[in-house]
Amino acid sequence: MPTDDGLAIIIPAFNEEERIIPTLESLAALLQRYKNAQVTVVNDGSTDRTAQQVEEFISAQAGQFHLINLAENQGKGAAVKYGILNTRHAIVGFMDADLPYDLTSISDAVERLQAGSADIVIGARDLKESHMAYAPSLLRRISGRAYSVLIGLVLMKGIPDTQCGLKFFQGDVARTIFERVTIPGFGFDVEVLYIARKWGYRIQRIPVVLSHSHHSKVRLIHDSIQMFFDLFRIRRNDQRGLYWQQHAR
Numbered sequence: 001m002p003t004d005d006g007l008a009i010i011i012p013a014f015n016e017e018e019r020i021i022p023t024l025e026s027l028a029a030l031l032q033r034y035k036n037a038q039v040t041v042v043n044d045g046s047t048d049r050t051a052q053q054v055e056e057f058i059s060a061q062a063g064q065f066h067l068i069n070l071a072e073n074q075g076k077g078a079a080v081k082y083g084i085l086n087t088r089h090a091i092v093g094f095m096d097a098d099l100p101y102d103l104t105s106i107s108d109a110v111e112r113l114q115a116g117s118a119d120i121v122i123g124a125r126d127l128k129e130s131h132m133a134y135a136p137s138l139l140r141r142i143s144g145r146a147y148s149v150l151i152g153l154v155l156m157k158g159i160p161d162t163q164c165g166l167k168f169f170q171g172d173v174a175r176t177i178f179e180r181v182t183i184p185g186f187g188f189d190v191e192v193l194y195i196a197r198k199w200g201y202r203i204q205r206i207p208v209v210l211s212h213s214h215h216s217k218v219r220l221i222h223d224s225i226q227m228f229f230d231l232f233r234i235r236r237n238d239q240r241g242l243y244w245q246q247h248a249r
Contacts, residue, residue, distance in 0.1 A: 006036025007110060008171070010083035010094040012076045014044040017053055023099040024057050024065060030103050031064050034110070040066040041097075042083040045073035077181060077188025084178045092175070093168030101166050102209035109168040109206060118204040119173045120196055122159075123166035129207035143224060154231040155194055159205070162190050166208060173201055182237060186223055187230030194234055195243050 009027065013020055024039065031037040043051045051069055058065045068083060080094045091113050095101065101123060109121040124130065148160050163186070169177070173196075183191045196203055237243060 006038070006089045007031075007034045007091045008037070008087040008089035008093075009039045009106075010080055010087070010092070011039060011041045011097050012044055012079035012083070012094065013041050013046065013050050013054075013097045014073060014076075014079075015046045015048045015050060016097040017046075017048040017050045019098040020050055021053055021057055023097055024054070026099055026103065028061065028064070030106060033107070036089070038064050038066060038089070040068060040083050040086070042068045042079040043070060044076070044079040045070050075184035075188075076186055077191075078184035080188065081178045081181050081184075084174050087171065087175070090171045091168060092171045093166070095167075096165035100210050102211045105166055105206065105208045106168075109166070112204055112206070113168055113170055117202075119170050119201040120193075120203045121168045122161075122193070122203060122205055123164035123208040124161045124205035125164050125208060125210065126161045127205065127207040130209070131207075132210045147224070147227065150228065150231060151190055155190065155234060156197055159193055159197075159203070161205075162193055164208065167192070177201075180243060182242070183230050183233065185226055185230070187227040187234075190227075190231065191234050191237075194238075198238070198243055 011020075011023065020041065024041070027039050031039065041054050043054065051067065054065075054067045058067060068086065070079060070082065083094065084092055091110055093106070093109065095106070105123060109123075112118050112121050125132065144161075144163070148162070151157075151159075151162060167189070177192055177195050180195060181188055181191055193203070
Protein backbone atom coordinates (compact mmCIF):
# COMPACT_ATOMS: atom_id res chain seq x y z
CA MET A 1 0.00 0.00 0.00
CA PRO A 2 1.52 3.39 -0.97
CA THR A 3 2.21 5.85 1.84
CA ASP A 4 0.61 9.29 2.04
CA ASP A 5 2.06 12.29 3.79
CA GLY A 6 0.42 13.57 6.92
CA LEU A 7 -0.86 12.34 10.25
CA ALA A 8 -3.41 9.73 11.29
CA ILE A 9 -4.69 9.37 14.86
CA ILE A 10 -6.58 6.26 15.96
CA ILE A 11 -9.10 6.45 18.81
CA PRO A 12 -10.36 3.07 20.09
CA ALA A 13 -13.78 3.54 21.66
CA PHE A 14 -16.01 1.22 23.65
CA ASN A 15 -19.10 2.77 25.22
CA GLU A 16 -17.65 6.29 25.18
CA GLU A 17 -20.82 8.30 24.52
CA GLU A 18 -20.11 10.59 27.49
CA ARG A 19 -16.52 11.39 26.52
CA ILE A 20 -15.96 11.01 22.79
CA ILE A 21 -17.34 14.31 21.47
CA PRO A 22 -15.18 16.62 23.65
CA THR A 23 -12.18 14.59 22.49
CA LEU A 24 -13.06 15.01 18.82
CA GLU A 25 -13.70 18.73 19.29
CA SER A 26 -10.25 19.17 20.83
CA LEU A 27 -8.58 17.19 18.06
CA ALA A 28 -10.38 19.21 15.37
CA ALA A 29 -8.32 22.24 16.40
CA LEU A 30 -5.11 20.20 16.44
CA LEU A 31 -5.65 18.83 12.93
CA GLN A 32 -5.54 22.33 11.45
CA ARG A 33 -1.79 22.38 12.10
CA TYR A 34 -1.07 19.42 9.84
CA LYS A 35 -1.48 18.73 6.16
CA ASN A 36 -3.50 15.65 5.30
CA ALA A 37 -4.44 14.84 8.89
CA GLN A 38 -7.27 12.60 10.00
CA VAL A 39 -8.76 11.02 13.11
CA THR A 40 -10.33 7.58 12.91
CA VAL A 41 -12.59 6.38 15.70
CA VAL A 42 -12.73 2.59 15.87
CA ASN A 43 -16.01 1.77 17.58
CA ASP A 44 -15.27 -1.50 19.33
CA GLY A 45 -18.77 -2.96 19.40
CA SER A 46 -20.24 -0.29 21.68
CA THR A 47 -23.72 -0.88 23.04
CA ASP A 48 -24.42 2.79 23.80
CA ARG A 49 -24.70 5.80 21.44
CA THR A 50 -20.98 6.13 20.72
CA ALA A 51 -21.35 5.34 17.01
CA GLN A 52 -24.36 7.63 16.53
CA GLN A 53 -22.63 10.53 18.24
CA VAL A 54 -19.49 10.13 16.15
CA GLU A 55 -21.54 9.92 12.96
CA GLU A 56 -23.35 13.14 13.85
CA PHE A 57 -20.04 14.85 14.57
CA ILE A 58 -18.50 13.64 11.31
CA SER A 59 -21.42 14.96 9.27
CA ALA A 60 -20.48 18.49 10.31
CA GLN A 61 -16.76 18.14 9.48
CA ALA A 62 -14.73 18.47 6.30
CA GLY A 63 -13.64 14.87 5.87
CA GLN A 64 -10.94 14.77 8.53
CA PHE A 65 -12.83 12.38 10.80
CA HIS A 66 -13.74 8.80 10.07
CA LEU A 67 -15.59 5.99 11.83
CA ILE A 68 -14.92 2.26 11.68
CA ASN A 69 -17.55 0.06 13.31
CA LEU A 70 -16.61 -3.37 14.65
CA ALA A 71 -19.67 -5.58 15.00
CA GLU A 72 -18.57 -7.06 18.33
CA ASN A 73 -16.35 -5.94 21.18
CA GLN A 74 -12.90 -7.34 20.47
CA GLY A 75 -10.65 -5.40 22.85
CA LYS A 76 -8.58 -2.24 22.77
CA GLY A 77 -5.62 -3.92 21.09
CA ALA A 78 -7.76 -5.35 18.31
CA ALA A 79 -9.44 -1.98 17.72
CA VAL A 80 -6.12 -0.12 17.53
CA LYS A 81 -4.67 -2.77 15.22
CA TYR A 82 -7.65 -2.56 12.88
CA GLY A 83 -7.40 1.22 12.77
CA ILE A 84 -3.65 1.37 12.17
CA LEU A 85 -3.69 -1.24 9.41
CA ASN A 86 -6.25 0.92 7.60
CA THR A 87 -3.94 3.95 7.44
CA ARG A 88 -1.46 5.08 4.80
CA HIS A 89 -0.08 8.15 6.56
CA ALA A 90 3.56 8.95 7.23
CA ILE A 91 2.92 9.34 10.97
CA VAL A 92 0.40 7.24 12.87
CA GLY A 93 -0.58 7.29 16.52
CA PHE A 94 -3.24 6.24 18.95
CA MET A 95 -4.61 7.61 22.20
CA ASP A 96 -7.41 7.06 24.67
CA ALA A 97 -10.96 8.16 23.89
CA ASP A 98 -11.17 10.62 26.78
CA LEU A 99 -8.01 12.47 25.63
CA PRO A 100 -6.45 12.68 29.10
CA TYR A 101 -3.20 14.13 27.74
CA ASP A 102 -2.61 17.75 26.87
CA LEU A 103 -2.42 18.45 23.13
CA THR A 104 1.17 19.67 23.54
CA SER A 105 2.16 16.05 24.22
CA ILE A 106 0.76 15.05 20.84
CA SER A 107 2.53 17.90 19.07
CA ASP A 108 5.81 16.97 20.77
CA ALA A 109 5.54 13.37 19.61
CA VAL A 110 4.71 14.35 16.03
CA GLU A 111 7.56 16.89 15.84
CA ARG A 112 10.11 14.30 16.95
CA LEU A 113 8.90 11.85 14.33
CA GLN A 114 8.88 14.50 11.62
CA ALA A 115 12.47 15.38 12.53
CA GLY A 116 13.43 11.72 12.11
CA SER A 117 14.94 11.42 15.58
CA ALA A 118 12.83 8.37 16.47
CA ASP A 119 10.82 5.54 14.97
CA ILE A 120 8.40 5.46 17.90
CA VAL A 121 7.54 8.11 20.50
CA ILE A 122 5.63 7.08 23.62
CA GLY A 123 4.28 8.98 26.59
CA ALA A 124 5.98 8.23 29.91
CA ARG A 125 4.12 9.18 33.06
CA ASP A 126 7.08 8.16 35.21
CA LEU A 127 9.43 10.88 33.89
CA LYS A 128 10.06 13.67 36.37
CA GLU A 129 8.95 16.26 33.78
CA SER A 130 5.53 14.66 33.47
CA HIS A 131 2.68 16.34 35.29
CA MET A 132 -0.34 14.58 36.74
CA ALA A 133 -3.36 16.76 37.37
CA TYR A 134 -4.75 14.09 39.67
CA ALA A 135 -3.41 11.22 41.76
CA PRO A 136 -4.40 7.69 40.68
CA SER A 137 -5.69 5.47 43.44
CA LEU A 138 -3.12 3.71 45.61
CA LEU A 139 -4.32 0.35 44.33
CA ARG A 140 -3.79 1.35 40.70
CA ARG A 141 -0.33 2.75 41.47
CA ILE A 142 0.68 -0.49 43.18
CA SER A 143 -0.80 -2.55 40.33
CA GLY A 144 1.05 -0.49 37.73
CA ARG A 145 4.38 -0.82 39.48
CA ALA A 146 3.93 -4.55 39.99
CA TYR A 147 3.13 -4.99 36.28
CA SER A 148 6.26 -3.04 35.33
CA VAL A 149 8.37 -5.34 37.51
CA LEU A 150 6.78 -8.41 35.92
CA ILE A 151 7.50 -7.10 32.43
CA GLY A 152 11.14 -6.66 33.40
CA LEU A 153 11.33 -10.19 34.80
CA VAL A 154 9.48 -11.96 31.97
CA LEU A 155 10.22 -9.95 28.82
CA MET A 156 12.30 -6.78 28.81
CA LYS A 157 13.68 -3.98 30.94
CA GLY A 158 14.06 -0.27 30.31
CA ILE A 159 10.47 0.86 29.66
CA PRO A 160 8.88 1.47 33.08
CA ASP A 161 5.61 2.81 31.67
CA THR A 162 4.38 0.60 28.84
CA GLN A 163 0.69 1.40 29.32
CA CYS A 164 0.55 5.16 28.73
CA GLY A 165 -2.24 5.70 26.22
CA LEU A 166 -0.25 7.96 23.91
CA LYS A 167 1.97 6.32 21.30
CA PHE A 168 3.03 7.61 17.88
CA PHE A 169 5.02 5.91 15.12
CA GLN A 170 6.57 6.39 11.73
CA GLY A 171 3.70 5.06 9.64
CA ASP A 172 5.54 2.17 8.01
CA VAL A 173 6.91 1.11 11.39
CA ALA A 174 3.43 1.09 12.92
CA ARG A 175 1.93 -0.97 10.13
CA THR A 176 4.83 -3.44 10.13
CA ILE A 177 4.57 -4.00 13.88
CA PHE A 178 0.79 -4.19 14.06
CA GLU A 179 0.63 -6.77 11.28
CA ARG A 180 2.18 -9.10 13.85
CA VAL A 181 0.35 -8.03 17.00
CA THR A 182 -1.66 -10.94 18.41
CA ILE A 183 -3.05 -9.68 21.72
CA PRO A 184 -6.54 -8.13 21.45
CA GLY A 185 -6.79 -6.74 24.98
CA PHE A 186 -4.90 -4.24 27.13
CA GLY A 187 -1.68 -6.26 27.01
CA PHE A 188 -1.09 -5.27 23.38
CA ASP A 189 1.02 -2.24 24.39
CA VAL A 190 3.70 -4.53 25.77
CA GLU A 191 3.65 -6.71 22.65
CA VAL A 192 4.06 -3.64 20.43
CA LEU A 193 7.04 -2.39 22.42
CA TYR A 194 8.56 -5.87 22.67
CA ILE A 195 8.49 -6.26 18.88
CA ALA A 196 9.91 -2.75 18.47
CA ARG A 197 12.79 -3.44 20.86
CA LYS A 198 13.49 -6.81 19.28
CA TRP A 199 13.81 -5.25 15.84
CA GLY A 200 15.92 -2.34 16.99
CA TYR A 201 13.48 0.48 16.35
CA ARG A 202 14.38 3.75 18.06
CA ILE A 203 11.96 4.44 20.90
CA GLN A 204 11.84 7.85 22.58
CA ARG A 205 9.97 8.38 25.83
CA ILE A 206 8.52 11.84 26.37
CA PRO A 207 6.91 13.52 29.38
CA VAL A 208 3.17 13.99 29.29
CA VAL A 209 0.73 16.34 30.96
CA LEU A 210 -2.27 14.43 32.26
CA SER A 211 -4.85 17.19 32.07
CA HIS A 212 -7.75 15.48 33.85
CA SER A 213 -8.72 12.34 35.69
CA HIS A 214 -8.50 9.37 33.35
CA HIS A 215 -11.23 6.81 33.97
CA SER A 216 -9.40 3.65 33.00
CA LYS A 217 -11.44 0.83 31.50
CA VAL A 218 -8.98 -1.70 32.93
CA ARG A 219 -10.69 -3.94 35.49
CA LEU A 220 -8.06 -4.37 38.15
CA ILE A 221 -8.64 -8.06 38.88
CA HIS A 222 -9.96 -9.58 35.65
CA ASP A 223 -7.86 -7.57 33.19
CA SER A 224 -4.73 -7.63 35.36
CA ILE A 225 -4.81 -11.42 35.41
CA GLN A 226 -5.21 -11.52 31.63
CA MET A 227 -2.39 -9.01 31.14
CA PHE A 228 -0.15 -11.18 33.35
CA PHE A 229 -0.76 -14.23 31.16
CA ASP A 230 -0.29 -12.08 28.05
CA LEU A 231 3.37 -11.60 29.04
CA PHE A 232 3.94 -15.32 28.75
CA ARG A 233 1.97 -15.42 25.52
CA ILE A 234 4.36 -12.82 24.07
CA ARG A 235 7.38 -14.82 25.18
CA ARG A 236 5.87 -17.98 23.72
CA ASN A 237 5.14 -16.19 20.43
CA ASP A 238 8.78 -15.13 20.29
CA GLN A 239 9.99 -18.66 20.96
CA ARG A 240 7.78 -19.87 18.12
CA GLY A 241 9.38 -17.33 15.77
CA LEU A 242 6.34 -15.10 15.24
CA TYR A 243 8.41 -11.94 15.70
CA TRP A 244 11.44 -12.93 13.63
CA GLN A 245 10.14 -12.13 10.17
CA GLN A 246 12.30 -10.03 7.92
CA HIS A 247 11.42 -6.36 7.88
CA ALA A 248 12.62 -3.33 5.93
CA ARG A 249 14.55 -0.60 7.71
